[in-house]
Amino acid sequence: MKLNLKKPIVFFDLETTGIQIASDRIVEISILKISPNGNKESHTWRVNPEMEIPKESSDIHGITNEDVVTEPTFTELAPKVSKLIEGCDLAGFNSNRFDIPLLAEEMLRAKVNFDMLDRKAIDVQVIFHKKEQRTLGAGYQFYCGKDLENAHSAEADTLATFEILEAQLEKYDDVENDVDFLSTYSSHQKRADFAGFILFNDNDKETFSFGKYRGKTVEEVLRANPGYYSWMQNADFPLYTKRVLTGIKENMTVKKESTLEDLKNKFNKKV
Numbered sequence: 001m002k003l004n005l006k007k008p009i010v011f012f013d014l015e016t017t018g019i020q021i022a023s024d025r026i027v028e029i030s031i032l033k034i035s036p037n038g039n040k041e042s043h044t045w046r047v048n049p050e051m052e053i054p055k056e057s058s059d060i061h062g063i064t065n066e067d068v069v070t071e072p073t074f075t076e077l078a079p080k081v082s083k084l085i086e087g088c089d090l091a092g093f094n095s096n097r098f099d100i101p102l103l104a105e106e107m108l109r110a111k112v113n114f115d116m117l118d119r120k121a122i123d124v125q126v127i128f129h130k131k132e133q134r135t136l137g138a139g140y141q142f143y144c145g146k147d148l149e150n151a152h153s154a155e156a157d158t159l160a161t162f163e164i165l166e167a168q169l170e171k172y173d174d175v176e177n178d179v180d181f182l183s184t185y186s187s188h189q190k191r192a193d194f195a196g197f198i199l200f201n202d203n204d205k206e207t208f209s210f211g212k213y214r215g216k217t218v219e220e221v222l223r224a225n226p227g228y229y230s231w232m233q234n235a236d237f238p239l240y241t242k243r244v245l246t247g248i249k250e251n252m253t254v255k256k257e258s259t260l261e262d263l264k265n266k267f268n269k270k271v
Contacts, residue, residue: 001169004177005036009089009122011165013158014099015061017053021101021195022238025049026074027063029103030154031084032162043084044155046071061152078110089179091122093136093161096187101194101238108239116194120183124165127186131172136160143167192248193241206248218248 003009011032018024030044046063048071058064092099100121107114128139137148140160144167150156169177175185192198192206198218201207206218213221213228222229229249233242 001166001177002038003034003166003169003179005034005179007087007089008033008035009091009179010034010085011091011158011162012085012095012099012103013092013154013161014102015063015152015154016102017049017051017057019098021098021105022236024102025051026102026106027053027057027068028061028154029077029081030158031081032158033084033088034162041084042155042158045077047077048073061154074106075110078107078112082107082112082114087118089120089122089183090116091124091161091165093128093157093164094123094125096121096123096126096191096194097196101240104194104240105238108243114240120179121187122165122179122182123186124161124168125186126188127168127175127182128164130185131168136164139164143171193238193244195238195241197237197241198244198248206244218245219252222249222252 011034013030014026015028016024016026026047027049028044028046031042033041035041046068048068050073053063053065053068090100100116104114125136132139132142136157137151140146140148140163143164144160148156148160165182168175176182189196190200192200197209198206199209201215201217208214208216208218208221229245232245
């Protein structure tokens with residue numbers, strides 16, 4: 001079944017030095033861009049992570065330090081990647097929890113702006129797990145009847161993810177061929193940041209999802225404990241999480257100043 005698209009969508013996959021969003025780096029990125037008219041454009045780059053690739057990571061994806069020593073850094077690739085995905089929705093396999101947050105970190109580290117304000121995100125793994133509870137290779141066999149060759153190659157994983165989503169749309173009548181539906185369906189919780197440290201509650205207020213303030217709104221925590229902001233800014237949290245936290249804090253200041261101005265105007269009217 002052909003995807004019903006209102007704007008281009010980018011399927012992508014990352015191979016990395018590890019699984020820590022804030023500290024690990026990309027060693028390979030593959031992008032498959034699908035336009036509403038069905039045209040496809042694909043690109044794959046090896047990336048010099050500017051750090052050692054641990055052997056346990058190389059054992060998974062097969063990319064060694066020697067393979068990337070002469071490749072461009074992500075800082076060099078970032079403008080090209082940003083241009084390619086500009087105006088596109090994003091899709092991947094476990095992308096909401098890993099690939100999108102890590103891509104955001106690399107973009108911000110390279111001083112290239114990245115956000116999801118006008119994008120939808122589809123995580124094919126979430127749809128798969130809600131329906132079948134399997135891995136990417138098993139999913140490829142289940143939905144497409146094929147063995148996944150070169151698993152943990154970013155290019156092979158990206159193409160397989162795209163084919164699985166098309167097959168899912170064919171198989172499940174209740175999974176709508178609509179990016180808005182797929183984005184909502186493939187999300188576990190509504191996140192304010194990519195990594196899920198700050199979530200939206202039922203009242204659409206930002207809340208912490210971890211630690212001693214788990215479940216409490218960010219605003220009430222920052223009012224009661226202003227130093228928590230500084231602690232998070234200096235701790236090993238993702239850059240995008242810190243940016244979201246700063247935005248909430250700045251918005252609190254604006255609301256406070258607005259309230260004070262309203263009170264001042266009311267007082268002046270009475271006088």
